[in-house]
Amino acid sequence: MSAAGKWGDLPMRILSAIVMVAVGIAGVWAGGLWFTLLVACIGGGMIWELSRMLGPDRERMAVPMGLLTTAALWGATLIPGEAVLPVLIAPAIVGATQLHKDRLIYGAYAAALMLACYGLIGLRVEHGMMWVGWLVAVVIASDVAGYFVGRIVGGPKFWPKVSPKKTWSGTVGGWVAAGIVGAAFGGLPLVLLSVATAFAGQMGDAAESAIKRHTGVKDSSNLIPGHGGLLDRFDAMMGAALFVMIVGSAVGLP
Incomplete structure (x- = not known):
């Protein structure tokens, strides 16, 4: 592979990384509601992407699933601990039921994403x-x-x-x-x-x-x-x- 082929995407990667780092630092520094909303929106975006990848014939489900995920992640921070897990898992189950195939892949990966996002929010709050x-x-x-x-x-x-x-x-x-x-x-x-x-x-x-x-x-x-x-x-x-x-x-x- 030529040098241009190896490093051709580097300038754009660096510029995008700078923007992401700046937004991330601002969110982490602000904490509280702002950090929660930032993580919730990122989580919603990731579920939107997952829905489009695994359900290309169900593209209309992608935006609602992204919004549901964002709402669930934000809502999970406002409810008692014993109710958190069902709220976090719900979008994964709802999305999986909308697919004709790859339901297990979707459900497992979406649930892992939800838990990871919630864990990130909890890390900021607790530690x-x-x-x-x-x-x-x-x-x-x-x-x-x-x-x-x-x-x-x-x-x-x-x-x-x-x-x-x-x-x-x-x-x-x-x-x-x-x-x-x-x-x-x-x-x-x-x-x-x-x-x-x-x-x-x-x-x-x-x-x-x-x-x-x-x-x-x-x-x-x-x-x-x-x-x-x-x-x-x-x-x-x-x-x-x-x-x-x-x-x-x-x-x-x-």
């Missing part, structure tokens, strides 16, 4: 801005290191049947970068958690790649220039957020 900053830094560092190391070093593919562009060099580079972030934020326990979180993010990326290959689409949408859709950009974040939520609920965060 504060620094923990969200750590999570975002881990995912971004892993993604950026994986992108550059993978393209510069190359080598064997990590999971060619699911994500043919990902290499082992890029994957390991992402782990190293995540570990460095963990060291900057805390001690050894956070370094280990950062590496594990980066891996969870990479699995989130792989899960979305598998759905795209299954449906034969290149990008989940074209909402973000240079990055594709919201799922293309936030798939790793969702995998990482879901993992951190599970760890936090099971054993607590360091």
